[in-house]
Amino acid sequence: MNELVSRVAENVGIAPDVAEKAIGMMLGFLQREADDGAVARMIEAIPGAPELVAQFNGEGSGGGGLLGGLMASFGGGVMALGQQLMSQGLGMGEITGLAKETMAVAREHAGDEVVDTVVASVPGLSQFV
16 A cells, blocks of 8 residues: 555545545546646656556546536536545545545645646636645
């Protein structure tokens, strides 16, 4: 288990396997939605992050039934991600904690400027991090 997964699991209070999957899903979402250059630099800078994205990027994406489709049609990228994470058993407090902790680790490895660019490039993300 890598540093990112350990920190998120411990600080957010979720099981390591749930943290691992949730981080991979969140980073995969960012890879699809955020500024390409900045998110690539951020993911590459975090030890173990590229592997998590490769493993869990497809989890929960697509489909989502009628509600998922509606959320996507209203520009609810972040909301759709939240719904996917809730389907993994996470509550809003845990999702916010996951986002904050992941971005804190990202800042340590990739720097504030890269992370700020990623956050600013995804509508609605700043309210969670």
